[in-house]
Amino acid sequence: MNEKGILMVISGPSGSGKGTVVSCLTENTDFVISISATTRQPRDYEENGVHYFFKTLDEFGDMINNDELLEWASFCGNYYGTPKAYVEEKLAEGKNVILEIEVQGAHQIKKLYPEAALIFLVPPSKEELMDRLCGRGTEDEDTITRRLQRAEEEIKFLPDYDYVVVNDYVDKAAEKIMDIAKSEKMRSYRYKNMVEAFE
């Protein structure tokens, strides 16, 4: 059996609850989350090395040039990318790794890792998305407007994903993602070496 961990990509519109659901998952499972690099300014509660690795534009450019990122993309005026070494190391250790990234990055990951499970997290409704995004209180009005416009574009990529999880309740959404990981562990490609063992 293939003992490598499952690579799970979680995307979804801003405010759909990705961060909240992922925190619930990392608190209740041994799934590990990849910490991204970004050129975005930290929010009040965010810590460098915990929520993101906060980088200047030059530092982010160096990471690209040194081939340190698995994927990267521009989102609402900032750059975001997944550091390569950590993901490769944890997958090799057999850990399930979560990438909480937007749609362009997810597309790049599927090309690199066709076996990655792409999960699109959606809110129960557009109204609920607006309430959550405004209720979070971390962005000004302009940024919220840009993120809502972006949400309309991002939702069009839903059919490219392997799974859709509706985030009605956080614990239920996290459970659904745990179920996906269990199913992914039973995918036939992980058992290819059994064929040889029976020859």
Ligand code: ADP
């Ligand atoms: P994202 O990471 O997708 O931008 P967040 O995790 O920051 O979204 O969630 C946006 C807001 O919605 C936060 O204030 C969070 O507490 C709230 N939230 C997330 N999931 C739920 C849920 N299932 N029910 C109610 N509120 C939620």
Ligand code: 5GP
């Ligand atoms: P936020 O600014 O709200 O933290 O993140 C904005 C968007 O960037 C979200 O959709 C989030 O999933 C995405 N994102 C975070 N890290 C990465 C990353 O490493 N790569 C890509 N492509 N997107 C990311």
